Amino acid sequence: MEKQILHIDVNNAFLSWTAVDMLKNGSPIDIREIPAIIGGDELKRSGIVLAKSMKAKECGIRTAETIYQARIKCPNLQIYPSNFKIYRQYSDNLYKLLSQYTDIIERFSIDECFLDMTNYLMKSTLLDKAMEISKRVKEELGFTVNIGVANNKLLAKMASDFTKPDRVHTLYKEEIPTKMWKLPVSELFMLGKRTVPKLYNLQIKTIGDLAKADKKMLERKFGKHGILMWEYANGIDNEEVKYKKENPKCIGNSITLPQNISDVSKLEEILLALAEQVAYRLRKYDLLASTVNVQLRTKDFEDTSHQGKLPIQTASTKEIYNRAKELLEQMMKQKEMSIRLIGLRVDNLIDKKQQQLSFFSNEEEEKQEKLDKAIDELKQKYGYNAITRAGKMNVDNILKLKDI
DNA sequence: TCTGGGGTCCTAGGACCC
């Protein structure tokens, strides 16, 4: 039996949610109606466009470009800061509403969900349900969504991306040639800015061109990705809606520094704050890490990273920091570098329950574990930023510890 | 006042073993 899938996508999510929240707090203007963006902080060198209103879009402003460029395109642009705490609330509200329609629901990102409605339709059609959801979200939550209606996730996602805002689109098999094949190949999910020029060189310009291209040739040129893009262009996708909670595969935090830094000891201070954050999140999930990865971005936007195994699987701030420090030093002694961004990530995570117990029981380890746990409890109670290591305040101020 | 931060997955090449 064919699956019945919906993809729900919030229109200009961060901007809409900010608008709704401002209105709720008595704002006389609706920033959805003016040229406005949600932007990062230029002083912290993270000045990019995170979301834009339709009027801002009409000026030619694009997501992820710099605020500097956006302002040139639109001199009377209004800029508002992001607030992820609020976004999570609105996202949760949407999720709750959608959960009334099916148990098989996947949160694909903060502003997107897939719904498998196959066994939840009774007498109504999939399209009817989509219309009902669209109406209810607008009336009850105050913002609009686009909904894609199809028989698999890929087509539902493509459909929700057609004309915006506040629209419901179907994309059934027989509609693929008329609705999808005419689109430029860059519109296809999973085709990014590296692959598109290569396809252009092969005279593949529309999704239709790609659908009719030789699958074997694509595989030779692009490997697995080649097969995937051919299948997507032909509307083939058998992925399930993943409704079960899954543990993350990696946990990382990174920060663009207010100024470039070349001094290793200063970088180590930042690394410690990052390790604290990462290890805290790791412990919250009851996971242990097997590898640590340190990423650096130089002032010239060159990225390098080093990774290494941990001596034991761990969620200890100290263990992770010590390994990260070694990796940082390895990289920094290779050549003189001026660092713009530093990141720390842990990979190969395992459940704490399946931890391979070390042959040696180590008193020092146990002491550290207790210390971490005590700090975690205080953080839970008083907020992440309430508790900091002595002498680390300045680092935390730099990090402005985002939202955990 | 140029260019975020959080992820997932894949690939190529080296080391090492039999």
Next chain:
DNA sequence: TCTGGGGTCCTAGGACCC
């Protein structure tokens, strides 16, 4: 003394997503 082939594990980097 010119020498293979398969398998696994590990790392660095790239591509893509929102």
